[in-house]
Amino acid sequence: MANTYYFNKKSTNHYTVAFYNLENLFDTKDDPHTLDEDFLPDSEKQWNRSRYEKKIFKLGTAISNIGFSKTRKAPILVGVAEVENKSVLEDLVNSKHLKGKNYGIVHYDSPDERGIDVGLLYQKQYFEVTNSESVQVLVDNENGMRDYTRDILWITGNLNNEQIHVLINHWPSRRDGAETTAYKRIVAAERNREIIDQITAEDPNAKIIIMGDFNDDPSSQSVKNHLVQHDLFNPMEQLLTRYSGSTNYRNQWNLFDQIIFSHNFHKYEKGKHSFSDAAIFDDDFLKIYKGRYKGNPFRTYIGRKYIGGYSDHFPVYIKLRLN
Template sequence: MSSKPYFKKKDTNLHTIAFYNLENLFDTKDDPNTLDDDFLPDSEKRWNKKRYEKKLFKLGTAISNIGFAKSGKAPVILGVAEVENKAVLEDLVKTKHLIHKNYGVIHHESPDERGIDVGLLYQKEKFTVTHSESVPLLVMNDHGERDFTRDILWVTGELQNEEIHILVNHWPSRRDGAELTAYKRIAAAEKNREIIHQITEKDPNAKIIIMGDFNDDPNNESVKQHLIGHDFYNPMERLHTRFRGTLNYKNQWNLFDQIIFSNNFHKFEKGTHSFAEANIFDDSFLKIYKGRYKGKPFRTYAGGKYKGGYSDHFPVYIYLKHHM
């Protein structure tokens, strides 16, 4: 018998599509139009250039590893949440582990009160953008006033000559209680459905990927009843257990970060991409390694306390297989 080590060959036809909530990726400059005062050098959090650059480096390291185990490359498409502006994403793609990947950046300012938006990074060699727009989400609070929240980013492009639509989301938070705020996330799901309708009216066979931090789990009403329908599939549903998720609150795992796609990704046809696998990227380097919070996401801040980690969320990803 040969004693040669066995190396598993990477599948070059696999492409990683990922989503990552970057936990307050703010620059260190004051934007008078947003509530970014917590993330300034003279704030209580003491958010300075050194901390900002350390976070960018760490996020770049994490991103370059998402899906690498099987595909041998960094994500072709990565949706992100909690970014302050386009400049922070441009700084991110210039970091050591991402600079040679030739990522393009898509970002539109949204009216969120905290000034955090969603965005999209894509490898220009593999994905060609043909359309991008910011779709406002109109939700009202209890007083009948508009609750300014994140827009939905709608990007259309060609992944190796196959047209794909991507909707990047960051739904309204549960801050005032999950049940009290559920109607806002249902409104977000319905807004996605409106965009889907718009897309499929023009092209009934359109391939669509919905991703984001939904602030709800796969089994919650907003996702399960108002978003999925008979025409979409949520591979994240089976990943959520008592022991695993993308964020941990009061010792409970949630899987708010999800990637959902139209059923036609289950078809195997030449020249197209089909769904191969879904997972949470929760490698040990992204976790707190000891103490009472062991195994939870190694975050940048816990309360006001600087921890110097990556994010309070783990990224999620799917592999798409390209059929030549």
């Protein structure tokens, strides 16, 4: 139930920063350079224009609602994963519920074999991008060959005139087993640490937000021991329970989607942002409402079967207060 206090206010000094894995947001065109054959009109999944437009509309609806009941505005920063290219993000920001928000896009094509990338949507009236780059994560597979995974997107910008750094991630998957592939996510965690060290070497007081689909939980070695050290805080640690998470596999909840930040977001300083709270955005409309998967994220496909939902992940978010 939304807090009435916020509902009566037109706007607040709270801002939502979100992350959302969009679950295979592919266009319907064949890209000869990537493995996108599953998401074409003549594929087994029959990924056609009408299904694509329905998904774009639904994702736009979901994003516009993240944190809205408290802040009275759509999220000002949204990190996204599993997008095929920049054009799908352009379609998304021009969809019915987002087009009035004046979202900018930061996106680079990364070397992932399936052609899926990460990106950032940002409301231009609140955030100004001053620099962005794509940082490679070099990891080998079990046979010593390079495993082409997603780059880290590093954005520097001014949020309501305060400089912040944002790192957006989508770490290597668990497809071949969580333990077998754990070393790959440790490599990705250490690559983030290298960027963080580079940032703080230049500015020891830099404010940093790291977000993404880590394919690991807050308690996993990659996150807890290799990424989150003395200088970072992970508010997501408290959110994973037996009954809730951001994604569900074989009736077990995981919280692979996380937003982590530097401790200076706990500090109160006039004109600066401080951390308010963190949550999983799992409103009922994002859930499967009946049957054996009841309560799970309402996804686009279950296997090859089209069910026409949003994503197999719930978005996660933090609220920042401008003091």
